[in-house]
Amino acid sequence: MHDMDCREVIKHMAQYLDRELSSEEQQEVQKHLGECGSCANAFRWENSMLVLVKNCAGEELPQGLTTRIFESFDCCE
Template sequence: MYDCEDCIRRLDQLVDKELSPPEVEEIHVHLDECGDCTKRYRFQEGLKRLVKVSYQEQKAPDALRERLRQQLGA
């Protein structure tokens, strides 16, 4: 049985989907009964999502894309 410490130690891997299925199952057993860890998990997940959307607005300039297309024959 995971306690809060086990859970917190694995939170990065959980949000990054790097845990094995049995570990995911075990951690969810803990999350189901621990409001504090669940909140912590949601927060970490939310932060990861925020980082992703914050950066994905950056796109390569069209001129560069066109140049590379010609170079690669794509």
């Protein structure tokens, strides 16, 4: 296990926030963030942007669509 520098940590930012790193890498990034205010702020901004887009990206299923779809299966049986 080696200490990551800021460049490496930023490179791993997206995967860290998506929990796509190995647990060892996840811990290394976390350790760096505990010691580096600048990287911690950059991660906060990135995470905040992801939360915003995830909250906005979805759509409400139109009323009755599920029923209409299920009814359309009648002709396929």
